[in-house]
Amino acid sequence: MDKELEHNFVALLEEHQNIVHKVCRLYTNHREAHNDLFQEITIQLWKAYPKFRGDAKFSTWMYRVGLNTAITLYRKSKRTINTYELETYQFKLSAEEYDDTEEQQLKLLYDAVRQLNDIEKALVFLYLEDKDYKEISDTLGISEVNARVKMNRIKNKLRTILNP
Amino acid sequence: MDELELLKKHWQKDGAQYPHVSANAIYKMILKRSSSIVKWVLIISLLEFGLWTGLALFFKGSKSTQNFDKLDSDFLLIPLSVLGYVILAYFFYLFYRNYRRISVTDNAKILMENILRTRRTVKNYVLFNLLFMVASFAAVLYIEFDQDQALIRRAQVAAANGEVFMFYGKIILMVAGVIAVFAGVLLFFYWLIYGLLLRKLNRNYKELKKLEMLS
Structure with a gap:
């Protein structure tokens, strides 16, 4: 993939990453699952990024991809089965x-x-x-x-x- | 005060508490593979297409059908297999088109519908294939009993010895056994897909549909 595209994406995501953290916070209940979902959302954002057009705000676009990933696409990884204590x-x-x-x-x-x-x-x-x-x-x-x-x-x- | 308002106040200034993910870490993440259900839906669907097409081919190439080929059956089997391939191509095209429509930037409801539609195409294909196999079985049996002299003689011998029930019973048992194996494979896939993979999606889709009834 295009280096410049990649660079822009990483910079934007680094800046707006709290949106992703907040989604993870609501949909997961311990650190490990949080990180796992964070990663999946990042991958989905990156895969969709080439089609992102500047006509929407990056953050607005992130809400959609983030929630879609959490609600629909994300499959809990094996590591997250209930063996962990809920770490609030x-x-x-x-x-x-x-x-x-x-x-x-x-x-x-x-x-x-x-x-x-x-x-x-x-x-x-x-x-x-x-x-x-x-x-x-x-x-x-x-x-x-x-x-x-x-x-x-x-x-x-x-x-x-x-x-x- | 509204409970949610308190939460909102806190939520808005919440940023500082999350661990910062560095640009470097993000670079590493985007190289990793997705574990999304869409990928699994694709893999399992391709497996199903492969399996059912493979089964059809396997039966065509097996020994008993080689024997069967000597009989005059082309009039029935050639159109049947041409039809089978045309329909496979059609379902595969539908599947591919639906799969390409899945986009994470659609709204939640459309995204869910597109994933479910993709699955439905595969399900229809499998159903069609099963019906097709039953029809082929019936055709083969019909031709066998009509033309295969050895079989006809055996049926006559069985009838003469008063073992008609035994004779047909065996055939029925064989057919039922084959159908049971197919049904088992089919159920396994459905357990895999609907039980494990799409449970969450289905639940959330139903919830969204329920929201439509609110007003």
Whole structure:
């Protein structure tokens, strides 16, 4: 493949890699699986990159490929069978905002989100990324109205998980 | 406050906690091979095309059919095999076209549909092939009983000895055995594909379809 293309791609991905990390964070529950999914998304992004045209933002394009990989293409590697203890992420809150109850609440929230199914996670992910319902519906292939209705149901579901 | 709002606030300034993947590491990653299900769908589908076509060829070349070739059967078997190849080519073209349509940059629903459509083509091919084999079996048996003097004599001898049931029973058992083997191979592939490979995809596709019913 073209060296320049490769160079551009690597630079762009290095800059925007947090998007991929965030997808991995929602769809995996330990470091090893995170890295594995990160790698698969990177490969899918690279394979699709020659067809990437500048008319979409690189980051927007990444959401689509990243979520498609997590929801549809990715097959859990053998290494990720349940032999690992769930290693949850450390929350690094800076000193001034450190607050025991908030940290506890966040942990519970992340755990609750992990209990959602793959599609619900995708909606939550895009919502957390501050995407509007138009973009959510375009990414998943559902109507805007349904995206909105589903989002409300997910909020209720999370509330039920958190306050049983 | 809305629970998700709290999460969102935290999520937005979350960047620092992830380990930074260097450009060098990314270079290495893009050289690695994908382990996506699309690759496995392709491999298994090609195996299926190969296997079922191979089986058809194997039966054509086997000893009993060499014996059978002496009989006057060209009128039936030549059109049947030409038809078989034409239909194989047609299914393969459909499969290839559907496979090429799979694109990770489509929306989630279309991507899933394209993968499922590709699988459906292979499934239809296998079904067609099974029916085709049953039809060929029937044709072969018909010609055998119609023309093969040795067989006809054996049938007459069996009838004379009152062993008609034995005679036909053996033939039926043989045919049933062959069909059972085919069914076993077929089930194995379906367990492999739908049980292991496409379980997640199917589940998520159903979930997306359910969302369509919301309004």
